[in-house]
């Protein structure tokens with residue numbers, strides 16, 4: 298079964314064709330990074346306009362690369378939540394038009410479900426149940442994946458996502474957008490004990506995350522140093538900050554793994570590309586005897602192959618959308634049962 302995936306939730310316009318949820322036939326990503334760089338972050342209005350300009354080229358290229366026509370496609374899967382509303386609407390409306398004109402069924406896909414599905418492409422043997430740590434720019438979540446379309450939230454961030462904290466830390470240190478990846482690069486040889494930060498904790502809910510205090514703390518560190526005329530060693534500050542974020546992610550994952558029967562741990566989302574997170578999570582997995590899965594680096598960020606993969610599982614579970622499909626800026630991963 299061949300699914301065409303369409304993704305436009307943030308700053309990548311993407312389309313892909315995936316066979317039976319696991320095999321990529323084509324995967325096209327048009328990134329807007331260069332256009333947003335001068336503003337230091339994604340400008341929603343510009344993102345929507347750029348999606349509108351490129352979406353038909355990107356979808357056509359995905360079909361051409363897969364050497365298929367729209368009539369060869371079994372379903373069109375589109376990201377409809379969560380994300381920037383104007384950006385999501387471009388993909389949703391394009392997919393609705395394509396479905397209406399071709400008669401190919403339309404399947405709505407939750408963005409975080411598709412981040413998880415990037416692992417089905419990378420690891421063809423991976424099947425639920427498993428625990429998943431989803432760490433992206435907008436979300437940080439511990440989810441028990443009981444089935445391909447069956448999720449239970451175990452822990453979530455109470456405020457900012459880990460990616461947001463890393464991006465803001467990078468920006469405050471003068472690193473270009475996208476911050477997280479540049480912070481990772483400059484921190485490779487830094488001393489991760491040089492600076493100390495408060496350990497984030499949510500007292501009443503030990504499996505929940507909180508990154509906003511940490512974000513404020515790194516911003517204050519930089520501003521205080523500037524006011525005193527002191528020099529910040531960015532490599533050390535970056536390494537210390539990443540280390541604190543990663544410790545919080547690992548601590549909660551360890552607690553969450555104690556609540557489930559499975560020893561399979563899956564990571565997903567843009568921050569799962571982080572080198573420190575991968576190294577330290579590998580060590581933790583070894584210590585506990587967990588089997589650990591990451592998406593391949595090229596599938597960690599936003600792409601449409603993961604949308605097509607999750608779309609396949611949503612499609613075979615019977616999910617369909619009609620022309621009333623709308624986009625939603627926020628929605629829980631458990632509620633995406635359009």
Ligand code: KG4
Pocket residue numbers: 307412432433434435436459460461463464475476477478481566567568569570571572597598599
């Ligand atoms: O999953 P994603 O591409 O977009 C969302 O769906 O949110 O995640 C983007 C986030 C950004 O915060 C970006 O800075 C972060 O992932 N990121 C990284 C790395 N690569 C991307 N953060 C830390 N280290 C990286 N290597």
